[in-house]
Amino acid sequence: MLKFTAEHEWLKLEGDIATVGITSHAAEQLGDLVFVELPEVGAELTKDGNAATVESVKAASDVYCPLDGEVTEINQAIVDDPSLVNSDPQGAAWFFKLKLKNVSDADALLDESAYKELIG
Amino acid sequence: MDDKTSDHTALKKTPLHALHVSLGAKMVPFAGYDMPVQYPAGVLKEHLQTRAASGLFDVSHMGQVIVKARSGAYEDAALALESLVPVDILGLKEGRQRYGFFTDENGGILDDLMITNRGDHLLVVVNAACKEADIAHMKAHLSGCDVTPLEDRALLALQGPRAEAVLAEFWPDVTDMKFMDVCDASLHDVPCIISRSGYSGEDGFEISVPAESAEQIAKALLEDPHCMPIGLGARDSLRLEAGLCLYGNDIDTDTSPIEAALEWAIQKARRNGGARSGGFPGAGRILDELTNGTSRRRVGLKPEGKAPVRSHAKLYADAEGRREIGEVTSGTFGPSVEGPVAMGYVPTDFAEAGTQVFAEVRGRYLPVAVAALPFITPTYKR
Numbered sequence: 005m006l007k008f009t010a011e012h013e014w015l016k017l018e019g020d021i022a023t024v025g026i027t028s029h030a031a032e033q034l035g036d037l038v039f040v041e042l043p044e045v046g047a048e049l050t051k052d053g054n055a056a057t058v059e060s061v062k063a064a065s066d067v068y069c070p071l072d073g074e075v076t077e078i079n080q081a082i083v084d085d086p087s088l089v090n091s092d093p094q095g096a097a098w099f100f101k102l103k104l105k106n107v108s109d110a111d112a113l114l115d116e117s118a119y120k121e122l123i124g
Numbered sequence: 125m126d127d128k129t130s131d132h133t134a135l136k137k138t139p140l141h142a143l144h145v146s147l148g149a150k151m152v153p154f155a156g157y158d159m160p161v162q163y164p165a166g167v168l169k170e171h172l173q174t175r176a177a178s179g180l181f182d183v184s185h186m187g188q189v190i191v192k193a194r195s196g197a198y199e200d201a202a203l204a205l206e207s208l209v210p211v212d213i214l215g216l217k218e219g220r221q222r223y224g225f226f227t228d229e230n231g232g233i234l235d236d237l238m239i240t241n242r243g244d245h246l247l248v249v250v251n252a253a254c255k256e257a258d259i260a261h262m263k264a265h266l267s268g269c270d271v272t273p274l275e276d277r278a279l280l281a282l283q284g285p286r287a288e289a290v291l292a293e294f295w296p297d298v299t300d301m302k303f304m305d306v307c308d309a310s311l312h313d314v315p316c317i318i319s320r321s322g323y324s325g326e327d328g329f330e331i332s333v334p335a336e337s338a339e340q341i342a343k344a345l346l347e348d349p350h351c352m353p354i355g356l357g358a359r360d361s362l363r364l365e366a367g368l369c370l371y372g373n374d375i376d377t378d379t380s381p382i383e384a385a386l387e388w389a390i391q392k393a394r395r396n397g398g399a400r401s402g403g404f405p406g407a408g409r410i411l412d413e414l415t416n417g418t419s420r421r422r423v424g425l426k427p428e429g430k431a432p433v434r435s436h437a438k439l440y441a442d443a444e445g446r447r448e449i450g451e452v453t454s455g456t457f458g459p460s461v462e463g464p465v466a467m468g469y470v471p472t473d474f475a476e477a478g479t480q481v482f483a484e485v486r487g488r489y490l491p492v493a494v495a496a497l498p499f500i501t502p503t504y505k506r
Contacts, residue, residue, distance in 0.1 A: 035357075036168040038457040039431055039464075041486075057486065059432050061167040061457050062357050 007110055008119035009070045011052075014094055015102075017110055021076065022102045026058070026067060029123045031093035035060045037086040042078040042100055049073060049102065051109070056099050058089065071109050073102035138184035139278040139338040147353055155252035157185040160355040167357035171459040174324055174362055175500070178284030179354035180345050183323075187255030188274040188332055191266060192245035201246050204266040205239065210381065210404045212391035216241040221304045221319050223389050225381060226261060231406030231413070232377035233384065234261065236369065240306045240319065247306075247317070249279070249330075251371045278338030283328030283362070285503055286350040291318075291329055293348065298329070303504040311341055323359065325366025325502045365458045365465055367424060367497030373435055374422060374453040374467060380406070382413035383469065385422045385497075390414065421475040424495035425452060425466040425483070431490060432457045432464040433483040439468060440482040443489045449474060452483060458499055465499050466492070 007015045012030035016023040031037070039059040049055050049069035056067040078100045082088050089097040104110065114122065135158040144151065149160030160182065162170060173179050193200030202213040211224035218241050226234040235254035240247040250258040255273070262271040282291060291298045294311045298318070301307065306319040314337040322328035333341050345351050360370070369375045375384045393399045396411050404410075427433045432455055439450040455466030466483075474481060477496045482489040 035162060036166045038168070038459075041431065059457065061171070061361050061459065062161070064432065064434060 005110075006116055007070075007113040008116065009068070009113055010122060011068050011070075012123075013067065013070050015070055015110065015113065016098075017107075020104050020107050022071065022073065022104055022110065023098045024055070024070060024100055024102055025098040026089065026093055027119070028093050031090050034058060034065060035062065035090075037089045040082045040086045040089065040099075042083060043075045045075050045078055047075045049075060058086070067099065069102070070113065071102065072105040074105075075100050076103050077101040136185075138182055139335040140182045140184060140280075140342055143339050143342055144182065144353075149353070149355060152356070154356055155185055157252060159185060160353070162355040162357045163353050165352060167355070167361065168459050170352065170354045170358035171361050173352045174284045174326060174354055174358060175460050176284070177350040177352075178282060178286040178290050178328070178348075179324075179352055179358070180342060181281040181283065181354050181359055182278070182342070183281050183330070184278040184338065185252035186279055187250040187252065187258060188277055188279060189248050189250065189255075189259060189262070190245055190270075190272040190274060191248060191262065192270050192272070194268055194270060196244055198241060198244055198246075201269055202241070204269050205246060205248075205262075206394070206400060207403060208261065208265055208405065209237075209239070210390045210394045210407070210410060211239065212393040212400075213239060213241075213246070214400070215391065215393055218243050219306050221306050221321055225375070225386065225389070226258065227381065227404055227406040227410065228377055229405050230377070231380045231409030233371070233375045233379055233381060234258070234377060236371050236375065238319070238321065242306070253372060274332075276335045278333050278335050280331045280333065280338070280342055280345070281322050281324075281328060282331060282345060282351070283322045283324040283354075284326045287326070287328040288505070290345060290348045290351050294344065301505075303327075303506050312337075312344060314341060316341070320505065323366075323368055324362040325368070325498055325500050326362075327503045327505050360454075361456050361459060364454050364456055364467065365460055365499045366502060367467070367499065369422075370454055379422070379469070380413060380418065381410060383418045383420055383422065387414060417472060420450065420469045420471050422453070422467060423470055423475050424477075424497040424499060425455070425468055425481075426493045426495040426499070427464040427466065427483065428491040428493060430463065431485055433466045433485055433490065433492060437466075437468075437483045437485055439470060439492070440484065440489060441474070443482050443491070445482070445484060445489050449481065461499050467497065470494065
């Protein structure tokens with residue numbers, strides 16, 4: 005199941021694990037990324053807290069954690085090659101995997117049509 | 125992520141505004157103008173294009189101002205302007221340009237500018253954000269001179285190693301120009317003023333054109349396959365790699381020219397013992413600093429890791445953040461350097477290239493090496 009946030013993150017839910025990334029819309033708005041900083045595996049993140057940082061030539065932007073949970077895996081490939089986030093934001097360029105504290109919290113997030121409506 | 129929306133309604137437009145929009149530029153407010161920050165190619169490609177071939181920038185937001193003595197004599201205009209800038213303007217030859225800055229009574233920098241001897245008058249180019257204040261400043265202090273902003277002209281910058289070849293298609297004499305030469309030219313029968321200078325660290329030109337012909341000239345230059353439109357994003361990363369100051373970031377009224385390592389722009393004639401020593405605002409402090417040095421200096425900063433270190437990041441002597449020693453004034457990712465680059469101010473005993481300092485980024489203290497500027501090798505045609 006695919007969910008979205010108003011802060012332009014996407015989540016792919018499989019059981020109690022959510023794979024998190026930034027949307028194509030976000031990647032396009034940010035422009036060419038040159039640096040990505042990810043959380044550490046094992047980090048306990050809270051909803052709307054800072055989870056990662058992405059930087060373009062122009063500026064640094066925060067990526068927020070969409071739900072409470074523990075980081076179980078990070079995608080080193082986007083740290084090594086940040087341009088992957090621009091070329092495949094909703095596929096190969098996922099950011100981290102999160103073991104959700106309360107899976108049911110995901111119900112309150114946006115579905116794809118609601119997100120598309122949001123970004124117009 | 126945060127979406128920042130801006131009010132574009134009150135913004136001014138340059139004569140190339142419609143062209144930017146038609147080229148798909150992302151427009152942002154800058155110094156009161158609606159300006160292109162990038163085109164569809166994006167900042168990285170635009171930057172690398174300028175270093176590899178050539179890029180066309182709209183810098184029409186900058187102020188182009190004529191300073192002419194009522195006597196009609198260049199010398200009178202030059203001497204008048206010398207009362208506001210610590211630069212040898214009397215000794216500037218006709219058709220030559222020099223970098224300079226307006227100083228204040230405390231020896232701070234009010235703005236930086238380019239100054240050209242145009243035979244019987246001066247042409248100065250000032251920053252967009254400062255131009256109203258600069259014009260008022262000149263009008264108030266340049267008695268005996270008429271200070272006339274050129275409101276009906278655009279300014280294009282054509283920068284990069286292919287810039288000469290691109291321009292030569294329209295005007296073959298361009299090959300005779302050297303760095304900082306300025307002359308009149310006709311492009312497609314449009315009278316232009318061309319200087320061989322810029323803000324990218326590359327060879328290149330700035331072309332002053334009548335507003336009504338700006339789009340025609342820009343389109344003609346962009347037809348060359350070696351030329352692409354470049355936005356303010358790449359303009360900033362290019363100038364930072366080239367070690368050039370951005371007014372408001374790296375220099376302002378709180379920095380003196382000597383602290384800013386700009387003493388090269390103060391010629392012998394204006395220094396102690398020179399033919400026209402002093403005589404500009406803040407001369408006491410600035411001439412003293414030329415002799416005795418300053419307690420802090422603007423330096424290049426090369427972060428040792430991959431994370432960009434941005435303006436306002438605090439600098440420390442130690443990796444624990446105990447002793448704060450300065451601040452980053454500009455910082456970005458340098459596409460040609462393929463890594464982060466920055467500049468900022470450190471105490472003079474930290475200013476030697478190779479000295480390690482630490483920059484605070486998101487609560488961590490990242491190692492940064494003081495580095496010689498520029499970060500790239502300029503291709504100016506001397």
